Structure formats: C-alpha cells, structure tokens
Amino acid sequence: TRKYIREIARVCEKLYKTSLSVLEKGGFPLVLGGDHSLAAGSVAATADFLRRDGQPVGLIWVDAHGDMNTPATSGSGNVHGMPLASLLGPEPSELSRIGGFSPKVQPNHTVLIGIRNLDEREKQSVRDSGVHVFTMKDIDRSGIAAVAEQALSIAGAGTGGVHVSFDLDVCDPAIAPGVGTPVKGGLDYREAHMVMEMVADSGLLRALDLVEVNPILDDRNMTAVL
16 A cells, blocks of 8 residues: 555655756755655655766665665555655656656665664565665664765765755654654764764765654654754
8 A cells, every 4th residue: 555645746746846946056955844755756856957967866865764665565555664665666656757767766876874663574675675774783883974974985976966865763762752753772963963064074965855854743842953
C-alpha cells in the first residue's frame, strides 16, 4: 500500500517546479517541511538542474531512518518511508516519475548519516542498493567530523554538487522532540551543528531540505529553534 500517494505526488511535483525555478535563477532552494516524502520533489529539481550540464547530483541523507521502503516492502504503507527508494529506483512510481527521468541519484553518490532504526527487510534493501551508510555506531566509533568528511568526499566526487536532505529526527529527541517518529540515541546539538558547518565549509551545497518538523509534537518550540 501507499497511503495518500496521489496527494503527496501532487505536492512533490509542485515543489520540484518551484525548486527548479529557484536554481534556474541562480538561487538556493531551502525547503522547510513536514513529511520527508517531499524530498522526492526537491532532490528531483537539483538532479534535473545539474543534469543539464551533464553532471550527476551527490546526495547526503541525514536521517534516523533509511527511507528506502517500497510499496512492496513497507509494513505501514507510509510514503515518508519511501522517498529515497523513489530517487534511487522505480518505486513508488508516482514519485519516481517526477521530472520525467529516473533514477535521480546513483547509489555511489548517495550517503546516509545517522541511521539507527531499520526493519529487517529494509536493512536488506539498503545493503543491496549499494549506497554508503554511516550509522550512529559509526559516528560513535569514528567521530562526527570524520564521518562528515567522508560523506562529503563521497557525495562530492565527480558530481556537480551536493543536495543535503536533513531529517530532524536524526537529532536526539532530547533536543528535537517535535518530530513524527523520534528515535533515542541521535545526534546531539554539537554533532548536528558540526555536520552543517562542514557542509557549508565544503562549498558543495546546492540545496537543503530540513524536514519532519511537527509543531504539534514539539515542546516549547524547541525543535523549531534548533
């Protein structure tokens, strides 16, 4: 199943067009949103724009979750668990066909940071896909600076720049309670800050999503302030 996919695809299509026109005018698309499925539209725009110069897009997906379920593997049918799958492959087709080309990103240019909550079937999909993954365990072991550096060198190598899709639930619920699917053991304030500083310093950033902010679940506007 894929809940509300038609409505979601309509919003993503609109976002794709808006982001693309910002890029065409030499601007920087900053997408503030709720549901992470909107990345199917925003990343499509960056990919389309760079493709005109014959360049692929690098993607850094900062998230507690893999977002690589398809309608066939999803237990819940929640489309916010599927946007990365739609950018890498053909399913869900309503999202993958945005912009009229697929895939939007190649696995060797795609990096996931902060992953800590995958179900068994999704673990397999992530492994099979060939994307680069840095889990919270990797961050604990190597430190956030080393992980961010590697992520930028992977996503930046041979690409026309990097699109960063930042899901606020990658941060620990202690600092970002206002998200739909909080998972303990996330990035602390300094780690999240470090990732963004290193991305900024790299000069590679072409577009940024900040998603999964839900004011209704927030505590005294903490997540919005973060």
